[in-house]
Amino acid sequence: MKINHLTSAEENLMRLLWKLGSFYLKDIMEQHPDPKPHQNTVSTYLKILVEKGYLSTEKEGRIFRYHTVVPFEEYRKFLLSELCDHFFNGSGKEILNFMIHENLVSAEDLKDFNIEITPIQKKEPDFKYANEILNPKKDKKKSKDKKKKKKKEKE
Structure with a gap:
């Protein structure tokens, strides 16, 4: 149908x-x-x-x-299938992940299905490379320090 x-x-x-x-x-x-x-x-x-x-x-x-x-029920399946295809690359796993992160599904809800999740700890972003790009002065300082060391070594 x-x-x-x-x-x-x-x-x-x-x-x-x-x-x-x-x-x-x-x-x-x-x-x-x-x-x-x-x-x-x-x-x-x-x-x-x-x-x-x-x-x-x-x-x-x-x-x-x-x-x-x-x-x-058929209409609901149709809508969920459309949502899955258009916004979650056809992946039920992506839908579930989204629902958990948006607190639309709780760990308690999942226990009803014998599924347990551990809270996901958010990692602090690693800005190491961004700092190198945004703060090129540090690189210059390092190169100056290297030049000074070389001078001392020559003496």
């Missing part, structure tokens, strides 16, 4: 629709939190979601009954 991207407005509406599962337009209007959008706006979004393959329709007399086609 090919899953298409949703806009943020479509995604927000889908969150409500996933809770409902099967519904009529009036059900959405009743369940939608305030401020409620206009019925025509919701109807337009439903049409778009049907075209994108997220919903199916069943005509009952003059009205339509809608059903979610793409389960929430």
Whole structure:
């Protein structure tokens, strides 16, 4: 099943629709939190979601009954896969590393999966080469000291 991207407005509406599962337009209007959008706006979004393959329709007399086609879990997998591919070079390890460093996943969370991590100690940056580049005077001083030593040795 090919899953298409949703806009943020479509995604927000889908969150409500996933809770409902099967519904009529009036059900959405009743369940939608305030401020409620206009019925025509919701109807337009439903049409778009049907075209994108997220919903199916069943005509009952003059009205339509809608059903979610793409389960929430499938959409979540799709989004995580896209995120992994576009921002983490397709590496789950990079995602996990990022989440740990950003404190989005704790060591306690990982214990639930029988995974233990040791706190990573941040190393102080080594500015040895940067100092040599930024402070060339030290190099000149060293060369002057060497010249003085050579003079003393000659004497």
